[in-house]
Amino acid sequence: MIKANDPSLKSWVEVPKYSDFPIQNLPFGIFKTQYLDPGAGVAIGDYILDLTYLDENGFLDGLGLPAGIFNQQYLNTFIGLGKETTRAVRNRISELLDANNDELRDNKPAREIALIPMDEAEMLMPVRVPNYTDFYSSEEHATNVGTMFRDPDNALLPNWKHIPVGYHGRASSIIPSGVDIYRPKGQTKAPDAEKPTFGPSKRLDFELEMAFITGKENGLGNSISTSEAEEYIFGFVLFNDWSARDVQVWEYVPLGPFLAKNFASSISPWIVTMDALEPFRVAGPEQKPEVLPYLKYQGEKNFDVRLQVLLQPEGGAENVICNSNFKYMYWNVNQQLAHHTVNGCNIQVGDMYASGTISGPAEDSYGSMLELAWKGTKPIKLSDGSERKFVEDGDTVIMKGYAEKNGVRIGFGEVRTKVLPAK
């Protein structure tokens, strides 16, 4: 067991009962405050532990960290140091926050500077994203979409069970939780219309996804096997792959989604390490037909992470509209990375690889409005009496996620985004 994952650990920092950020989590992020420039921090309870301060004041000595490694706009350089180093840092932070360790606990002046209340900080993008890929790895989601738009009897396309289908997305428009988005404008064409028209999307949707972030390069021309994949994965975030369905259906043939997706993707700002998720591994679904040898894998590669989507109308209450789980993925992250690099494609530090919409078997586990309201035929009822077929102006969409076992909750915080009217 990784030292910092020990369920018996307790911190001297008070951690509220249902906090996403107990001492067993210790996710990394980039924050700024009124007084501090952007820099790296770790979440603990309702606080952010300022890594720049710890590093500059000797608390991280002996770990071989380059000078100024945390005093940066992005975590890329830190993550790129490799898992051995980042794991050692997480273990050392665990030690410093341990209730039995007095180094920081009993050093009141240092403690008061090092711990910053979350509500005094703004979370920024944790990494600069050199490349972003979106997979399509939930069988339920692919089946639902195929049923709605193609043939219910042949909902999955012939390649789907052989390939972890994916495509390249837009890296520039990935934004952190809390940044509002504008409803995108675009070309759409009604099936019976002669010509397309231009205007704000009428079918704005979210997609509930998770994304992994890579921390190691393979170099162009080299493949990563399913058994090597985890060396390359630093951690995970929640990922809202905003989608304009009416734009998508008109533009996507033959080269895939483009303007329907690239106006924004929103992420939760804390990167939960793959290390912290170790205790929550579960087996994935059986894969039939048998996959090609380069996609075979050993061990439990799915993760039991409960996921929720909430929708809050302007000035209204938050409504839970989806309960799903990361464990439903048909294709796991090891397979995704092995497939992505089997042709020699090169992975870079900070890349994001999103799962695709995570839908489960139950109707309330579908990870998009398109599926939840079944193409508009089953509107979602909200607590204020209103209904939704798609996301409306003024709505805030919130995604949350956590893994829980043995009284330990490893949470992701949230990704919260308000939709403003088209500019």
Place this chain on the structure above:
Amino acid sequence: MIKANDPSLKSWVEVPKYSDFPIQNLPFGIFKTQYLDPGAGVAIGDYILDLTYLDENGFLDGLGLPAGIFNQQYLNTFIGLGKETTRAVRNRISELLDANNDELRDNKPAREIALIPMDEAEMLMPVRVPNYTDFYSSEEHATNVGTMFRDPDNALLPNWKHIPVGYHGRASSIIPSGVDIYRPKGQTKAPDAEKPTFGPSKRLDFELEMAFITGKENGLGNSISTSEAEEYIFGFVLFNDWSARDVQVWEYVPLGPFLAKNFASSISPWIVTMDALEPFRVAGPEQKPEVLPYLKYQGEKNFDVRLQVLLQPEGGAENVICNSNFKYMYWNVNQQLAHHTVNGCNIQVGDMYASGTISGPAEDSYGSMLELAWKGTKPIKLSDGSERKFVEDGDTVIMKGYAEKNGVRIGFGEVRTKVLPAK
């Protein structure tokens, strides 16, 4: 007229008759030598003018350049200074190289350090590429593909004449001329096979494209109109969008090309500025049906750039296998950028936007092997007596391009890539 474009200008540097790099061109690139770290240079004849040296020795004083602007691995920061500054630098370099200017001409010690023979330098990636988009803007190419794979009577899909169709490509695997590639491996499935198989691609192809590089940000949520687009475009390179056709046909439904393309894209290393191409503007084809208002434009937005593809078998001679022209594009770069941002998608400095395969009306002007050998039915004959349906191991593919008028040739140099057997 831009000062540096004057066709009557002559340089004191000897420029061979058919050189791509007369004093009217002055493209920017990043080079290194045995003695010099990577830094910015400008091509003149068979030489590279070392901008770091010029800058550090006062030759570029008065232009308001930040310290160390050329002593960098990439041109992004320089390009991001804006067109007013980059244009002023090009004009000043033109002045320094002018036969009538004695500043550098008669300063032998400086001249000998500042001018580096091209054959003593290695050209590197000119920019770090934050985002890469590939369009599909040649009507002839889209028609050829549609004819071969779909319905000859309805070769163009319904959206093609309404949308400059594009998709996101992989930025990490864009490499400069001179870097060999390995034949990619991947999943393919023969139409009559029951299951897919895995192995080296048997249908490796090139795509003759050009790409523009952006030098200005719009900011997420803001659109760029067709009339504003040129403020955002710094310059152009030749672009070889390597494609594994057998992988592509199996993987691309429904989300577009992925592993078929992301193993490598090769570019020419000199960025020819949009300024240098000004004299070569021509009208594009008439667009019918009428495009939506946001895609309308005024003026001549196509460029008359002659393009060539050559194929050189291992140890053999170079064979010209394609003569095309950038002017054939149905959708112009202004329309591409306006479309890309109409939903608020944000452009970054150093982004590459490739044209899509540039095919013309004549059979020898098709920009891919797929089209030239018409899906393998009309093999290309080479001078050594061999034939090609697709690119073979050991083949080198070379793309060249230049614009020419009034005795002035504005050339792109070349992108030259050898294909090695699969790893």
